Amino acid sequence: MNDSDYKKNIVVTGASRGIGLATVKYLLSSGHRVFGLSRQNLHAELATFSADQPGELHWYTTDTDLALVSQAVSGVLSENEQLDGLIHNAGLLINKPFSETTEDDWVMQFEVNVFMVFRCTRALESLMGPGSHVVHITSMGGVQGSSKFPGLSLYSAAKGAVSIFTESLSTEWVDRGIAVNALALGAVQTEMLDEAFPGLEAPVQPAEMGGYVADFCLKGHRLFNGKILQVAMQNPA
Numbered sequence: 001m002n003d004s005d006y007k008k009n010i011v012v013t014g015a016s017r018g019i020g021l022a023t024v025k026y027l028l029s030s031g032h033r034v035f036g037l038s039r040q041n042l043h044a045e046l047a048t049f050s051a052d053q054p055g056e057l058h059w060y061t062t063d064t065d066l067a068l069v070s071q072a073v074s075g076v077l078s079e080n081e082q083l084d085g086l087i088h089n090a091g092l093l094i095n096k097p098f099s100e101t102t103e104d105d106w107v108m109q110f111e112v113n114v115f116m117v118f119r120c121t122r123a124l125e126s127l128m129g130p131g132s133h134v135v136h137i138t139s140m141g142g143v144q145g146s147s148k149f150p151g152l153s154l155y156s157a158a159k160g161a162v163s164i165f166t167e168s169l170s171t172e173w174v175d176r177g178i179a180v181n182a183l184a185l186g187a188v189q190t191e192m193l194d195e196a197f198p199g200l201e202a203p204v205q206p207a208e209m210g211g212y213v214a215d216f217c218l219k220g221h222r223l224f225n226g227k228i229l230q231v232a233m234q235n236p237a
């Protein structure tokens with residue numbers, strides 16, 4: 001079986017909307033098996049979409065213990081299969097001048113954008129092996145030396161933490177054959193962007209970015225490891 005025929009097993013977090021939803025749809029339309037992780041129940045639009053696709057969708061809500069999610073994913077995989085991709089897409093953007101932030105904001109920002117990444121990785125790492133690819137969705141704001149926006153200090157710091165985690169984890173896992181990369185995205189027209197920057201028109205729509213993220217997860221580990229790739233036409237994006 002050549003690589004393009006092989007149905008891959010991919011986890012996508014934050015799967016209910018925006019870039020995550022678009023990534024899930026692209027993978028399903030390409031015939032892969034997707035494990036969507038979300039705080040939400042599977043919504044009707046995605047259920048209807050997935051029913052018409054060659055791929056297969058499994059849905060888990062993240063209020064379930066992640067150890068149970070891992071067990072459930074493991075139960076779907078057949079004996080000779082592994083988790084081929086883990087796309088850490090879920091993210092929260094707190095847009096507030098640092099001087100007005102509270103400790104609750106700090107904790108919440110790092111809880112969603114950093115600790116959830118750690119937690120999902122630890123819960124699912126036993127299902128991965130040689131050829132698996134972990135993809136962190138970070139942001140141009142988390143890249144050293146990029147233009148920064150007032151109000152995004154917490155968000156950018158959290159994304160920066162995940163970028164450095166990418167480099168560090170990739171060296172730890174090189175002997176296991178598991179690649180770890182980060183995509184530092186520029187602006188994409190999603191609810192997150194609309195809420196943070198009302199009226200801003202992004203040059204990229206979720207469907208296009210979702211397709212790119214999915215393709216990168218499927219193929220990027222053959223060319224990259226431990227890299228933080230900037231996916232933006234310009235900076236500021």
Ligand SMILES: NC(=O)c1ccc[n+]([C@@H]2O[C@H](COP(=O)([O-])OP(=O)(O)OC[C@H]3O[C@@H](n4cnc5c(N)ncnc54)[C@H](OP(=O)(O)O)[C@@H]3O)[C@@H](O)[C@H]2O)c1
Nearest residue numbers: 014015016017018019038039090091139185187188190192
């Ligand atoms: N849009 C941009 O311009 C842009 C630029 C750079 C980077 N990014 C990154 O791209 C990723 C996707 O963002 P998006 O633009 O598609 O945003 P979005 O439409 O707001 O979607 C973000 C997803 O993250 C999950 N999420 C949000 N708040 C959460 C919370 N408090 N706890 C747990 N999960 C939460 C949600 O998933 P569920 O509801 O399914 O749980 C949601 O579907 C994020 O990591 C974001 O930082 C976006």
